[in-house]
Each structure stands twice: as structure tokens, then as C-alpha cells.
Amino acid sequence: MTDQTGQAEGLKWFRSNLHVWAFLLGAFAVAIAQFADKPRSAGLYSIIALGPVLGGLVTLVRYRRSDGTPRSIGKIVVECGWVCFSFGLGYLMMLPSRYYAVQGGVAALLILDAVALVAVGGYTLYKLGKLGLSLTP
Amino acid sequence: MSTSRASNSAAIDAFGDYAVTQVPKDQLKSPFGLFLVFTGVLVCIAVIWGGGSLGNSLSFKGMAVATVVGSLILGVIGFLTAAIGGYTRASTYVILRHPFGRIGSMFAGAAVSGIACGIGWFFIQSWLFATVLQTIVGEVLGHVPFWASAPVAAFWGAMLMTISAAYGYKGIAFLSYLAVPLFLIALGGGSYAAITEAGGFGAALKAQPAGTMTLSAAVTAVVGMYVAGATITPDISRYSEKPKDGAWAWFWQVVLLQPVLMLAGGTLTLLTPASDVAKAMAHLGIGLGALVLIVFGQWTTNDNNLYNGALAFANTFRAKKVRVTITMGFIGAILASMTAAGVFGADPFIAFLTQLGRFLPPIAGVLIADFYVYRPLLKGVSDPYRRYTFGPGTEYARYNAAGIVAWIVAGWLSPHLGGITALNSIFLGFAVYLGVAVVADILKVPMRFGTYTESSDGF
Numbered sequence: 001m002t003d004q005t006g007q008a009e010g011l012k013w014f015r016s017n018l019h020v021w022a023f024l025l026g027a028f029a030v031a032i033a034q035f036a037d038k039p040r041s042a043g044l045y046s047i048i049a050l051g052p053v054l055g056g057l058v059t060l061v062r063y064r065r066s067d068g069t070p071r072s073i074g075k076i077v078v079e080c081g082w083v084c085f086s087f088g089l090g091y092l093m094m095l096p097s098r099y100y101a102v103q104g105g106v107a108a109l110l111i112l113d114a115v116a117l118v119a120v121g122g123y124t125l126y127k128l129g130k131l132g133l134s135l136t137p
Numbered sequence: 138m139s140t141s142r143a144s145n146s147a148a149i150d151a152f153g154d155y156a157v158t159q160v161p162k163d164q165l166k167s168p169f170g171l172f173l174v175f176t177g178v179l180v181c182i183a184v185i186w187g188g189g190s191l192g193n194s195l196s197f198k199g200m201a202v203a204t205v206v207g208s209l210i211l212g213v214i215g216f217l218t219a220a221i222g223g224y225t226r227a228s229t230y231v232i233l234r235h236p237f238g239r240i241g242s243m244f245a246g247a248a249v250s251g252i253a254c255g256i257g258w259f260f261i262q263s264w265l266f267a268t269v270l271q272t273i274v275g276e277v278l279g280h281v282p283f284w285a286s287a288p289v290a291a292f293w294g295a296m297l298m299t300i301s302a303a304y305g306y307k308g309i310a311f312l313s314y315l316a317v318p319l320f321l322i323a324l325g326g327g328s329y330a331a332i333t334e335a336g337g338f339g340a341a342l343k344a345q346p347a348g349t350m351t352l353s354a355a356v357t358a359v360v361g362m363y364v365a366g367a368t369i370t371p372d373i374s375r376y377s378e379k380p381k382d383g384a385w386a387w388f389w390q391v392v393l394l395q396p397v398l399m400l401a402g403g404t405l406t407l408l409t410p411a412s413d414v415a416k417a418m419a420h421l422g423i424g425l426g427a428l429v430l431i432v433f434g435q436w437t438t439n440d441n442n443l444y445n446g447a448l449a450f451a452n453t454f455r456a457k458k459v460r461v462t463i464t465m466g467f468i469g470a471i472l473a474s475m476t477a478a479g480v481f482g483a484d485p486f487i488a489f490l491t492q493l494g495r496f497l498p499p500i501a502g503v504l505i506a507d508f509y510v511y512r513p514l515l516k517g518v519s520d521p522y523r524r525y526t527f528g529p530g531t532e533y534a535r536y537n538a539a540g541i542v543a544w545i546v547a548g549w550l551s552p553h554l555g556g557i558t559a560l561n562s563i564f565l566g567f568a569v570y571l572g573v574a575v576v577a578d579i580l581k582v583p584m585r586f587g588t589y590t591e592s593s594d595g596f
Contacts, residue, residue, distance in 0.1 A: 040333075044326050051318060075167055082314040089315075090322040093429055098422025099330045136310035137167050 003132065007070035010131045014077045014124055015063070022084050023056030025117050029091070032109045036102040044100050045110060048090050052117060055083035075137035078128050085121025088114045148529050148595035154305030155375075156451035156458040158595035159226040159527055166376040170310055171386035174373050177313035177437030178366060179394060180320050182269055182430070183262070185414055187362045188399030192406025194350035197341050200403040203352055204396035207359025211395070214563065215367035215387040218501050221508050222371025223380035224521045229371045229445075230452035231595075233500065235525050236507040236540035236570070239533040239589035245544060246449035249497040250369060255446010255465045256472075257490040259439055261483055263298065263473035266435040267291035273415055273431055277424035287477035292470045298436050299466025302443035303459050306376055309440050316433035323426035324414070328401035331417035335408035344407040357557040359399065363391070364559040365494060368501040372445050380521070443469070455596050498559050499547035502566025503540050511574055528591065535587030539577065543570035 026049045033045035059080040066072040091114030094100050095107060102110065129135050148158040155164070191200050218229075225232055230246030237245050267290035274285035283289060301308040332338060367387075374383025401414055409417075418427040447462040454461070476483050512524045543566050551562035577584040 040329070044329075047325070048322055079167065079169055079314075083318070086315055086318040087322075090319055093319060093425050094322065094326055094423070096425055097326075100326060100423070134307075136307050136314065137170055 004070050007074065007131050007133065010127065011070055011073055011077060014081075014128070015073055018077055018080050018084075018120070018124055019056040019059035019063075021056075021120050022052040022059065022080055022117075025084070025113055025120070026050070026052030026054075026056065026087075029110060029113045032106055032113065033102075035106050038100070038102070041100045041102050044094060045091070045102070048087060048094070051087035051090070052084055055080055055087075071133070074128060074131070074133040077124065078133060078135055078137045081121045081124030081128065083121070084117045085125060088117025088119075088121060090114075092118070148527075148591070149593055151594035152451050152456070152596075153458045154448075156228065156448050157231055160375050164376070165226075165378040166306075166310065167378065168382040168386050170314070171373060171377060171383050172390055173313040173317045174306075174310050174441075175370075175383075175387050176317050176390045176394060177309065177320075178373075178441045179363070179390060179438075180317065180324070180398060181262070181434045181438035182265065182415065183438075184362065184395065184398045185324075185402035187358065188402030189406040189413075191350070191355055191358065191399065192346065192403035194346050194348040195355055195403070196346060197344065197400075197404060197407060199346075199350075199352060199355065200400055200407075201396070203355035204359055204399045204403075205392075206352075207356045208392050208395040210356070210360050210560065211363055211367045212388040212392045214364065214501055214505075215370045215391060216384045217505050217509065218368060219370035219374035219377075219384040219387045220381050221504055221525075222374035223377040223383045225371070225525050225527070226375045226377075227371065227525070227527055228375055228448045228452070229369045229500070229504075230449045231527065232371055232504065232525060233540075234452075234527075234533045236503050236537055237544070238535050238537035238540070238585065238587075240535045240587075241537055241541045243453040245496075245500065245541075247453040249493065249500065250449035251446045251453065253446075253490055253493045253497065254365070254369075254442045255450065256469060257486060257493070259298075259442045259446065259465065260295070260469040260472040260476070261487060261490070262435060262439040262442060263291050263295035263469055264476045264483060266294045266431065266439070267473065267477045269415060269431050269435075270294070270428075273419050273424070273427050276416060276419040277427070288474045291473035291477040294432075294435070295439075295466060295470035295473050298440040299443060299463060299470070301436070302440040302447065302466065303462045305444065305458065306373070309437070309444055312433075312437055312440065316429075316437050319429050320433050320437070323418075323423075323430045324398070324401065327414050327418035327423055327426050327430060328405070330421050330423060331414050332401075332404050332408065334417070334421060335405060338404070341404045341407050346407060353557065357559070359395075360557055361559045363395065364501075364563075365497045367391075368497050369445055372448055495551060495558070495562060496544065496548035498562040499544045499551070499566030502547060502563040502568075503543050503570045505563075506543075506567040506570040507540070507574075510571060515575065515578070527595070529593045529595070531591040533589045533591070534585030535589050536585070538584045538586065539570055539574040542573055543567075 029049035036042040062076045233242035267287040271287045275281045301312045377383035415427040451458045512518045547562045547565035554561045
């Protein structure tokens with residue numbers, strides 16, 4: 001019971017904010033990608049951003065359907081954390097490519113956005129792991 | 138009617154990763170996690186190359202039809218077997234204790250999954266990983282450093298795959314959460330780039346293939362490529378929160394993603410002489426994406442080969458699963474490294490494994506016949522949770538002749554019947570099992586020999 005109370009307390013911030021961060025960082029990436037010189041780069045980086053955007057929205061829907069226990073909320077939060085983390089890494093993987101290159105300013109903003117996604121996702125996984133929740137829900 | 142998944146009582150997980158026991162209810166996993174794990178198993182270079190071989194002989198439309206039809210067939214087969222895993226929360230080889238008998242399950246599991254997946258295909262895929270990595274690193278850097286030379290990469294690659302497999306389901310799931318989105322991004326971006334530079338989708342739609350192939354032969358190729366995966370889905374779906382979560386996860390990943398993977402390779406082959414998406418990506422300056430495609434693609438597939446093989450051996454030998462995994466992984470690493478160094482060729486092994494592979498799909502036929510027809514309709518066990526029970530004290534036959542006969546006959550005869558060999562073997566396994574079991578029941582001929590009582594540790 002004490003563990004559950006501790007988990008519920010520890011989950012509070014993530015329950016309220018993580019999906020919002022995922023959605024906003026994804027939406028920001030879509031907006032920035034539109035300024036890319038090459039249409040194919042704009043297309044690719046917009047499509048990658050759909051991961052966190054949809055991840056944020058799906059997380060919100062799943063919260064409403066969950067039974068509200070720390071374990072079920074934790075599962076949803078962990079999966080949203082993974083979406084942020086891996087899609088952020090996806091940007092960092094594709095941004096150095098010649099074929100999908102973007103000009104300096106856009107590249108800098110996209111890198112910042114990707115690093116933020118990785119940081120938010122990584123921090124979520126780290127904190128939830130410390131709370132004793134499974135990282136493979 | 139029961140609505141919970143039955144067992145006599147909980148066995149102690151003495152071998153780790155619930156290798157020979159049912160997965161406890163508090164360890165069950167989400168549908169999204171199962172979807173990612175199944176996707177991780179599917180996505181690998183070999184599937185893209187398989188699509189490439191279709192591109193040699195089929196138009197774009199023909200490829201699209203063949204891959205969708207083949208994937209739907211695989212989706213249905215895997216759905217049926219995965220649901221059995223969901224209901225029982227047990228691995229394929231533990232489930233086989235009922236239709237094959239306890240000793241029968243030891244032999245069948247060790248032969249088709251332990252030796253074939255855990256050692257054979259594991260080392261072949263590790264060798265393939267190393268040869269492709271050597272080519273791509275050479276393309277990206279202009280030279281091949283020591284660490285990327287095939288014999289060295291085969292060893293460290295196999296050991297890397299062994300690490301995630303050694304952690305069991307948690308290990309392969311952790312890797313899948315990280316790697317599958319990356320793989321799909323790299324594949325999507327890479328395939329688009331490679332196909333666009335080779336002439337574009339418009340040209341692909343009009344392109345004529347160099348050779349010819351019938352649609353049924355193409356469907357055979359698609360089904361044959363992954364029917365082994367469809368047979369042993371319970372190894373993953375035993376972690377389903379709801380019995381059919383894993384079944385649906387399997388169905389959607391294979392129906393949605395396998396056609397995309399195969400069409401990516403096939404379309405490129407239609408347009409150019411080569412179907413190597415990773416090599417084309419490296420050439421176009423998407424080197425990091427190409428490396429991710431190879432490393433994570435092979436890693437998430439091959440650790441599952443080892444995981445399946447170790448589960449099968451854990452049902453055969455009384456040993457901790459992690460030790461079995463590390464031993465098999467080390468043997469695989471040595472064999473892959475020696476193959477890459479040219480000490481011996483891979484072809485004889487591939488031929489042997491292909492022959493052995495004929496005996497895997499009949500297991501799906503036997504399981505489907507026993508679980509969905511024989512037990513509910515002929516034995517009156519309508520509750521799917523009660524069709525198979527496990528746990529300390531459970532009594533199994535030592536040998537169930539109906540399952541063993543159906544398995545051997547179907548594996549042996551299936552290539553000689555024409556049509557889709559993999560489907561032949563499933564249908565034969567299904568029909569022969571039912572035929573033998575029903576006739577034996579009518580004639581009151583015993584098919585189940587000896588008694589084996591499950592011990593407190595599930596063995």
C-alpha cells in the first residue's frame with residue numbers, strides 16, 4: 001500500500017504533463033519542418049513528428065479508459081515515455097543524412113526539439129524505473 | 138464457466154523467465170508492447186531481401202497482391218496459435234505437452250526450435266548481420282575497420298543479441314520499445330529515398346520484371362518465409378493481458394508491416410538490379426540510418442531466435458534458461474565467426490535447416506486441431522481456459538501418438554503434394570491429428586502412453 005501511495009505520488013507530474021509535452025514537442029517539430037528547403041525533408045520530419053503527436057493524444061484517451069491505479073497509469077506513462085525517447089532518437093538518426101539535409105537554422109531547431117524529446121522520454125523512464133514500475137509494460 | 142486462466146497451482150519459476158511455468162497474472166504485458174515485440178521479430182534484412190526476390194519475377198501489382206494474401210494467411214495462422222498462448226499463458230513447448238505428450242514435447246521442441254532456431258538460424262543470421270555490416274561500413278567510411286570485419290562483427294553481434302535474449306521477454310521487449318520505431322523511421326526514409334532515386338513509384342508501377350512467377354508460387358514464398366514465426370507465437374503471446382491481445386498484435390503487425398517491408402525490397406529490385414535498401418541508403422548519405430537498419434533489424438529478430446530456442450531447450454533439459462541462452466549464444470557466435478572467416482560455408486547448414494524447417498509448421502496444425510476442434514467438440518471441453526491445464530501435479534501422457542504421428546507424417550509428406558508446402562504441412566498436421574485421434578477414440582485404441590507428473594518447479 002505504501003509503495004502504491006509512493007508510486008501514485010511519483011506519477012502525478014507525469015500523469016498531468018507528459019502527454020502535453022509529447023504533443024507540443026511533436027507539433028513544434030511539424031511546424032519547424034515546414035520551413036525545410038527540400039519538400040522530402042519537410043515530409044520526413046513531419047511524419048516522424050506524428051509519433052509524439054499521436055502518442056500524446058492516445059495517452060490522453062488511455063488515461064480516461066484506465067482504472068486509475070498507479071500500475072495502470074504507470075504502464076501508460078512508460079509507453080508515452082518510450083514514444084518520446086525513440087522518436088527523438090529517430091530525428092537524431094536522420095538529421096545528419098545528406099539526402100534529408102535541412103538548412104542550418106531549421107536543423108538547429110529540430111535538433112533542440114529532438115534532444116528535448118529524448119530528455120523528456122529518458123527522464124520519464126529513469127524516474128519510473130526508480131519508482132519500481134516496469135519499463136516493459 | 139470459468140473466466141480466469143486455469144492451472145492446478147502456481148509452480149515455482151526455478152528456470153527463469155517462466156520457461157516451463159505459466160506467466161503469473163501480475164507479469165502480463167500491454168497489447169502495444171506485444172505488438173512492438175512481434176514487429177521486432179518480423180523486421181530484418183532477410184524479409185526485405187525476400188521481397189527483393191519477388192521483384193525479380195513479379196510486377197508491382199503482382200507483388201502487392203502476393204504479399205497481402207501471404208501476410209493474411211500468416212495473420213490467421215498466427216492468430217489461432219497466439220490465442221492458445223494467451224489462454225494458457227504457457228510457451229509453445231509447454232503447450233505441446235498435451236498434444237505430443239511430455240517426452241514428445243521435449244523432442245519436438247528441441248528439434249524444431251531448440252536446434253533450428255536457437256542454434257542454426259541464430260548463427261546464420263549472425264553471419265548475415267556481419268557480412269552486411271562489413272559492406273555498409275565499408276561504403277560509409279571508405280574502408281573496413283577491424284571491428285567491422287565480418288569474422289569479428291559476427292562474434293560481437295551474436296554476443297550482443299545473446300545479452301538481450303538472456304534477459305528473456307523483458308530484454309527483447311526493452312530492445313523492441315527502443316529499436317522498432319527507429320527501424321521503421323530508417324526503413325521508411327531509406328526506402329523512399331532509394332526508390333525515388335531509382336526512378337520513383339510511377340516507374341515502379343510501369344516496370345516489367347526480368348523473369349516470371351505464378352501468383353501461387355509468390356504466395357508460397359511469402360508464407361514460407363515466416364510460417365515458423367506464426368507457429369511459435371505462444372512464446373510471446375503467453376504474456377497477453379487478455380487472451381486475444383497477443384493474437385491481434387500478431388495479426389496486425391504481420392498484415393500491416395510485412396507487405397510494406399517486402400514491397401520496399403521488391404520495388405527496388407524492379408527498378409534496379411539490386412534490392413539492398415541498406416546499401417542504397419549508405420550510397421545516398423543516410424549511413425546512420427543504414428547502420429540502424431542492419432544492427433537493430435537483425436538484433437531484434439535474432440535475439441528472438443535464441444529466446445525461442447532457449448525456451449524449447451528449457452522444456453527438454455532441467456537447466457536455468459539464462460545458462461542455456463548464454464551457452465547457445467556463445468556456440469552461435471563461434472559458428473558465425475568461423476563461417477564469416479571462411480572456415481566452412483553456410484550453404485550445407487542452410488540446406489539442413491530448411492529440411493528441418495519442414496517439421497515446424499505441422500506443429501501449428503496439430504495445436505489448432507487439438508485446441509479448437511478435438512478438445513471442445515469431441516471431448517466437450519468448451520471453456521478455452523480449461524482445455525490445457527498446467528502446474529505441479531498435472532499428469533501428462535509420456536507420448537501422445539496422435540500428435541507425434543501427425544507431426545512426422547505432415548513434415549515428411551508436405552513437399553510432395555504441390556501447392557504451398559507450408560500450408561500443406563499445417564493442413565496435413567491438422568487432418569492427420571484429428572483423423573488418428575478420432576479413429577483411435579472410436580476403436581478405443583490407446584494413443585496416450587505412460588504417465589509423467591509435473592514437478593513443483595514445472596518441469
